Amino acid sequence: MNFSAIWAMYTSEMVRFFRTIAQSFISPVLSTSLYFVVFGAAIGSRIDQVEGVSYGAFIVPGLIMLSVMTQAISNASFGIYFPKFIGTIYELLSAPVNFLEVVLGFVGAAATKALFIGVVILVTAGLFVDFEIQHPLAMVLFLLLTCLSFSLFGFIIGIWAQNFEQLQLIPLLVITPLVFLGGSFYSISMLPPIWQKITLFNPVVYLISGFRWSFFGTADVPVGLSLLAIAGFTALCMGVIWWIFRTGWRIRA
Template sequence: MNFYAIKSIYSFEMARFFRTLAQSLISPVLSTSLYFIVFGAAIGSRIEEVDGVSYGAFIIPGLIMLSLLTQSISNASFGIYFPKFIGSIYELHTAPVSYVEIVLGYVGAAASKSALIGLVILGTATFFVDFTILHPVAMLAFLLLTSVTFSLFGFIIGIWSKNFEQLQMVPLLVITPLVFLGGSFYSVSMLPPFWQTVTMFNPVVYLISGFRWAFFGTADVNIGLSLTMITVFMLLCLGLIGWTYKTGYKIKS
């Protein structure tokens, strides 16, 4: 294992993150703060509790997950797409660096960035609402697992994309709607029976539900099922990345 190569890729990506803090960190935190003001204050004043939790606190896991998924995908996809765009990816592939080391460097950096943003948003939430995390270790584990899994997914999108429009298409047109419809701002049990059944086909429901359980001990689905779903998705992403490098799809051309 070439740890020097992994460290070099990781350090380069993290340096780019800190050079653009206004866009990379401050922007998502400000956006999430607006959600807290609008949903937590305006709507929260009309909805006292959801599943025994104050509405302002109830939406915290959903808002963190919204930023976590979009930032993980965006950071990882741009990280691998930009070398393709400028042509430096071919130098990387001809260097004595395996695809495992490339993935570890780029995905590790993307997961670190999104996890950091998630923790900063969590800290920001304390200025708007009082809450207690019942299972802090489980919360951190779920945060990291989600960051890594969707950074892997973003890496796949970066390889697949032909232009910047395709790079942004999945986060904007797929992930964000799924998060909004996945119980970020409401409990699935509040929906009519038919829509509860439909909602269960949304994979993001299991992520938000498991993350919310770590905060408040309540969940729309079993925590074991949530962990199983995200683990399966992570393994699928790993398998797809391995197949991509084995066949050279979108890499050698």
């Protein structure tokens, strides 16, 4: 394992992140504040509790998942797409590093950035509502796995994308709607029976449900199933990335 190469790629990506540290932190804080004003205050004033939890506190896990998923995808996709765009990807491919070391460098940095954003939003949420984390270790585990899995997914998008517009295509048209429809701002038990069954086909439901369980001890689906879903998604992304580097799909063209 070439740890020097991993560290070089990791630090290079982190330096780019800290150059825009104000934008990186101010943007999610403002977005979270707006969500709490709109959903927590306006809508929350009309909803007393959801599954025994105040509505303002109930939406905290969903807000964190929304930002973490989108940030992980965005950071990882841009991180690998930019070397493709300027042509330095060929220097990376000719260097004595294997695909796992490349993934650890780029994906590790993207996951770290997403984790920072998740912590910032968690702290920001604490300024608006009172909540307790019943299972802090499980919360950290779900947060880390989400950062890792969606950074891997973003890495795949960055390799697939052929222009900057395509980098935003899947996060905007696929991930964001899935998060909104995946119980981030409501419990799927509030839906009619037929829609409850349909919603279970949304993979994001399992992530948000497990993450919410770590906060309040309530979940829409079994926690074990949530862990199995995110572990399977992570394994699938790793398999796709291995195939990409093995075949050179959209890297060596």
